[in-house]
Amino acid sequence: MKASLFCNAQYMGQAPSDVWPLPGKYFSGEEGVRSMRTAFEQFRCADEFGFDWVTVAEHHYSPISLSPNPMVMAGALCQVVRRAKIAVLGPTIPLHNPVRVAEELAMIDIMSGGRVVAGMMRGTPSEYVTFNINPAESRERFAEAIHLIKRAWMDPNPFGWLGRYYQYRTISIWPRPVQTPHPEMFMSGASPEAGEFAARNGIGVGFAFSTVPLAKKAAAHYRACAAQAGWEPSSDKVLYRALFHVADTDEQAFADMSTIPPRVNLADQNSGISSGLLKSGYYGVDVVGQRERSARRDLRERIDLGQLIVGSPDTVLKQVRRIKEELGAGIIDLVVGVQLGERTLRSIELFGSKVLPRMKEL
Amino acid sequence: MNDANSEESRVIDIGDIRLAYIEAGSGAPVVVIADGSGPHLCKSDMILAEEQRVISFGSCRPGSDHEMAASHTIDALEKLGLDRFDLIGHGAGAMVALHMARTAPGVNVVVLAGPRLEPGPAFEDVKCPALTLIGTRDENASLDAGRSIVLKPAHSHLMYVYDGESALGEERPEALAFIVREFFERRNEFLVSREIGRILP
Numbered sequence: 001m002k003a004s005l006f007c008n009a010q011y012m013g014q015a016p017s018d019v020w021p022l023p024g025k026y027f028s029g030e031e032g033v034r035s036m037r038t039a040f041e042q043f044r045c046a047d048e049f050g051f052d053w054v055t056v057a058e059h060h061y062s063p064i065s066l067s068p069n070p071m072v073m074a075g076a077l078c079q080v081v082r083r084a085k086i087a088v089l090g091p092t093i094p095l096h097n098p099v100r101v102a103e104e105l106a107m108i109d110i111m112s113g114g115r116v117v118a119g120m121m122r123g124t125p126s127e128y129v130t131f132n133i134n135p136a137e138s139r140e141r142f143a144e145a146i147h148l149i150k151r152a153w154m155d156p157n158p159f160g161w162l163g164r165y166y167q168y169r170t171i172s173i174w175p176r177p178v179q180t181p182h183p184e185m186f187m188s189g190a191s192p193e194a195g196e197f198a199a200r201n202g203i204g205v206g207f208a209f210s211t212v213p214l215a216k217k218a219a220a221h222y223r224a225c226a227a228q229a230g231w232e233p234s235s236d237k238v239l240y241r242a243l244f245h246v247a248d249t250d251e252q253a254f255a256d257m258s259t260i261p262p263r264v265n266l267a268d269q270n271s272g273i274s275s276g277l278l279k280s281g282y283y284g285v286d287v288v289g290q291r292e293r294s295a296r297r298d299l300r301e302r303i304d305l306g307q308l309i310v311g312s313p314d315t316v317l318k319q320v321r322r323i324k325e326e327l328g329a330g331i332i333d334l335v336v337g338v339q340l341g342e343r344t345l346r347s348i349e350l351f352g353s354k355v356l357p358r359m360k361e362l
Numbered sequence: 363m364n365d366a367n368s369e370e371s372r373v374i375d376i377g378d379i380r381l382a383y384i385e386a387g388s389g390a391p392v393v394v395i396a397d398g399s400g401p402h403l404c405k406s407d408m409i410l411a412e413e414q415r416v417i418s419f420g421s422c423r424p425g426s427d428h429e430m431a432a433s434h435t436i437d438a439l440e441k442l443g444l445d446r447f448d449l450i451g452h453g454a455g456a457m458v459a460l461h462m463a464r465t466a467p468g469v470n471v472v473v474l475a476g477p478r479l480e481p482g483p484a485f486e487d488v489k490c491p492a493l494t495l496i497g498t499r500d501e502n503a504s505l506d507a508g509r510s511i512v513l514k515p516a517h518s519h520l521m522y523v524y525d526g527e528s529a530l531g532e533e534r535p536e537a538l539a540f541i542v543r544e545f546f547e548r549r550n551e552f553l554v555s556r557e558i559g560r561i562l563p
Contacts, residue, residue: 144524147498151522160521162495162537169553170519 001324001362003355004053004087004333005046005348006241009039009073011063012339017261020126020269021061035066040080042336045345047081049352053117055087055241055333060130062266071104078111086112089186089206089239089333090119093149094141095131099171101145102152106177114178119206120146120187122194125277126267135282139193141165146187146201153182186239189222190214193284199225199233206239206333209263212306212326215240219327235330240323243302243337244309246316246350253311253347254299260338262296263307308337313354320355324362332359369403376437383419383438387411391444392546394418395435395462397453397476397529404452404531406475409539414546417444421455432461439468446470448546452531454478463488471549473542476500476528491517491549495538497526517550 013031015022043054056073059065067073074088086108091101109116122142128135144163148171151159158172177183189195189205195218198205205222207215219238226233243260247253268274278287302308309319309332323329334351336344369384384401392414396402401418403411410416419438422431435458439447446468451459456477463472464487474494521541526533544552 147524151498157520160519161524162521162534162541163524164537166524169521169555 001235001320001329001359002052002331003351003359004055004084004239004331005043005051006055006057006089006333006335007039007042007046008057008059008065008335009036009067010336010339011035011066012038013063015063017063018264018269020266020273021129022063026063032066038339039066040076042344042348043077044080045348046352047084049349050356051084051348051352053085053087053331053333054081055089057089057119058092058121058127059124060127064264064266071108074108074116075111078108078115085115085117087117087186087333088119089117089208090121092123092127093120093145094122094138095127095133096145098145098148098166099152099168099173102149103173103175105149105183106153106173106175109177109179109183110175116177116179116183118183118185120149120185120203122188124266125282126270126273128277128282129273134280135277136280137165138282139197139284143197146185146203150182150185153177189218189238191284192218192221192286195222196225198222200229202229202231204233204237204239206241207327207329208241208333209307210240212240212323215306215329216327219329223328235324235328238327238329239331239333240306240327240329241333241335242307242309242323244316244334244347244351245337245340245344246311246313246347246355247343248312248350250311250315253315256340256343256347257299257308257310257338259340260299260308263302309334313350316351317355317358320359321362371401374438374441376434376441379434381419381434381438383417385415385417387414387416389414390546391415391417391447393435393439393444393447393449393462395421395449395451395455395458397421397455399423404529405535406531406538406542407450409535410542413543414448417442417447421451421453421458428457429461431458432465436462436466439466444468449473450475450542452476453528460488463490463492471545473545475538475542476523476526476530478502478528488518491519491545493519493521493541493545493552495521495523495530495541497523497528497530497533499525499527502528519545519550519553 012035013028015026056070058070060068070088074086077086105118122138144165152171152173158170160170161168186204186206187198189198199222245253245257369386371384374381394407396418400420403418407416419435448471449459449469450473452475456474459472463469469490471491523530530538
C-alpha cells in the first residue's frame with residue numbers, strides 16, 4: 001500500500017473558513033508567503049521520509065487552499081521533491097481548456113522525469129462560479145475533455161477535434177509525456193456516474209473527504225462496472241483521501257486534533273450558489289449520498305467513519321488497514337488537516353518512518 | 363432550382379450505363395458519394411443543401427470497382443455541365459471520392475466522412491485540400507489508411523468527430539455540416555478560427 005501527502009497550502013493567517021467567496025481584504029501577503037513556504041517544507045519532509053506521492057489540487061476564492069492552479073504548484077514541486085511522484089489531483093477539467101491541460105501535464109511529466117500522476121477532477125461544485133461555467137454541463141464537458149486529453153497525449157500526428165464543447169482545428173502537443181502511453185490517470189469515483197465512467201475508461205478512482213462506508217459502496221460499484229467492461233482494477237487503482245495527524249501517543253494526537261475546524265462544504269456557504277447548484281443537477285442521481293459526504297460531524301464520529309486518521313503510529317496503522325480491507329484501496333492520500341508547525345512535521349515524519357514501512361506489507 | 367428540403371431522383375446515361383442520382387438545394391455544387399451503392403443524402407447533406415446544390419451518387423455498383431465508379435461519376439458530372447465542385451465521400455464512398463480527387467481537375471476540395479479506406483500510394487496523388495473526419499467511437503476506423511492521406515499537412519487534415527461512429531452525417535449532422543462548410547468556403551484557411559468571441563457589446 002502506498003501513501004501520498006496532500007498539503008493544499010492552506011492559508012495560515014486569520015480568515016473565516018466558512019465564507020465563499022472569501023473577500024480578498026482578509027489576505028495578507030506575508031501570511032501567504034508563510035503558508036506557501038510551510039506547504040513546501042511539508043512536501044519536502046514527505047519526500048524525505050518515504051512517501052510515495054505528494055498531492056496538489058485546485059481550489060479557488062478560499063483560504064482552504066492557496067493553489068488555484070495545481071500545475072504551478074506541481075511545476076515548483078518538481079524542483080523540491082526529488083523522489084516521490086507528483087500527483088496533480090487535479091485540475092478541475094470542465095473549467096479549463098483541455099489542450100492546455102494535456103500540455104501542462106506533459107510538461108510536468110518531463111520536468112519531473114516521468115513522475116506525474118494525472119488526476120482529472122470534476123471539482124468542487126461552487127467553483128463553477130469561478131470561471132462562469134454552467135455546472136449542468138460538467139459531466140459532458142468532463143467526458144469529452146478526458147477523451148481529448150488522452151488523444152492529445154497519444155496521437156503521433158496532428159489532428160483536429162469536432163466536439164460538442166470543444167473544437168480545435170489542429171492539435172499536436174509539445175512536449176509529450178515521458179510516461180507511455182500516458183501518465184496514470186485518476187478521477188473521483190464518488191458518484192455512481194463517475195464510477196461507471198472511470199471503469200469504462202480504465203481510469204483509477206479516488207474518494208476524497210468521504211467516509212469509509214460511502215467509499216466502500218462506491219468502490220464496489222466501480223469494480224462491478226469494471227467487471228462489466230472486462231477488466232479488474234488492482235488496489236493501485238483505488239485511492240482514499242482523509243485528514244491525518246500522527247503523534248507519539250494517541251493522547252497527544254487527539255489533543256492536537258481537537259483544534260481542527262469542522263468540515264466546511266464550500267458550496268453551502270452561499271445560499272444562492274447552493275440552491276443554484278442543486279437545481280443544475282450537478283450532483284447527479286445520488287444527491288443525498290453526494291451531500292452526505294460533507295455533512296458536519298464531531299471529531300469522534302469523523303474518526304469512526306474514516307474521515308480522520310488520528311493517533312499514534314500503531315493506531316494509525318490500524319485505521320489504514322481498515323481502509324485497505326474495507327474498500328481495497330491501494331493508495332492513501334493524507335491531508336494535513338490543521339497546521340501545527342513542528343508537530344505537523346513530526347506527524348509526517350512519524351507516518352513516514354513508523355507507519356509507511358509497515359503499510360507496504362498490507 | 364431544387365428545393366433544399368426535398369430530394370429529386372434522376373438518372374443519367376453514360377454509354378450503356380445508367381447512373382441514378384439525387385439532387386437538393388441550389389447554389390455552388392457539392393457532389394456527395396454516398397456510403398451505399400445507390401445515391402443518398404444524409405442529414406448533414408440536407409443541411410448543406412440549404413445553401414448549396416447537392417448532388418448525390420452511389421459509391422460502387424455490383425461489378426464495378428472504385429476507380430471505375432469514380433470514372434463514371436466524373437463522366438456524369440461532365441454531362442451535367444459541372445466542371446468545378448466540392449466533393450464529399452461518406453463511408454465506402456470515400457474511396458470513390460479519393461479516386462475522383464486524384465483524377466478530376468474540377469474538384470475544389472474533398473471531404474472524407476467516416477471513411478472506409480484501403481491503404482495505397484494513390485492517396486498521395488490528391489492535389490486538392492483534403493479533410494478526413496473520423497468518429498471517436500468508430501472502432502473500425504481505417505485510421506492508418508486515413509493517416510496515409512495526411513502526408514501533406516499544408517493541405518490535408520485529420521479531424522476527430524467526438525462521440526461519432528461511422529455514419530457521422532446522421533449522428534452529428536450539425537457539427538459535420540458546420541465544419542464541411544468552413545472547409546468548402548475557406549479551404550486550408552479553415553485552420554484559423556473566425557468565430558466571434560465577444561459576448562456582449
